[in-house]
Amino acid sequence: MNFRFDRKVVILSGLALLFVLCIVLFKVSLSLRKERDSLKAQQKEMLLLVNDYASLKYAVDIVEGKKSLSQVQGIVQAVDEVFRSMGLNQKVKSVKSTGTREQKYASEEEAEISVEKVSMNEMVNIFYRVENAPMILSVRKASIRTSFDNPSLLNITMTIGLIKPK
Numbered sequence: 749m750n751f752r753f754d755r756k757v758v759i760l761s762g763l764a765l766l767f768v769l770c771i772v773l774f775k776v777s778l779s780l781r782k783e784r785d786s787l788k789a790q791q792k793e794m795l796l797l798v799n800d801y802a803s804l805k806y807a808v809d810i811v812e813g814k815k816s817l818s819q820v821q822g823i824v825q826a827v828d829e830v831f832r833s834m835g836l837n838q839k840v841k842s843v844k845s846t847g848t849r850e851q852k853y854a855s856e857e858e859a860e861i862s863v864e865k866v867s868m869n870e871m872v873n874i875f876y877r878v879e880n881a882p883m884i885l886s887v888r889k890a891s892i893r894t895s896f897d898n899p900s901l902l903n904i905t906m907t908i909g910l911i912k913p914k
Contacts, residue, residue, distance in 0.1 A: 811884060823859040823910040826885060830877050836870060839863050846907065854913045858888065863904045865895050871902055884911040
């Protein structure tokens with residue numbers, strides 16, 4: 749009888765041990781599920797950040813590319829380059845430098861440009877060329893009026909800034 753008692757105790761203790769082991773594994777499984785859900789949420793946030801990072805990197809690379817392409821000495825040369833590429837040199841009436849502003853990482857040289865008797869298409873091309881020039885140019889201000897001689901032509905007065913990194 750002693751042998752049977754020991755056998756029952758061993759079987760019961762084995763079952764109890766198996767039950768405790770199942771409970772422990774269940775709790776571990778629950779904690780792993782919570783951790784997995786937390787990691788999935790972090791992964792979604794990271795994917796959003798990756799897209800934002802990629803778009804910002806693309807924009808920075810474009811500006812960096814423009815910075816390395818430009819070999820202009822000043823705003824007058826930059827304006828001349830932009831208008832010469834379109835064949836509109838004769839329509840530029842004046843280019844007046846308005847000064848230079850020093851900033852932490854760059855200097856910005858501004859000029860006021862007066863262009864007379866351009867068509868609407870030429871005006872759009874001017875703004876497109878300024879935006880896509882191989883240097884960092886920005887239009888600060890633009891004033892567009894119809895020409896006195898021919899109302900279908902436009903007179904443009906704009907302030908353009910050339911940003912040169914230090």
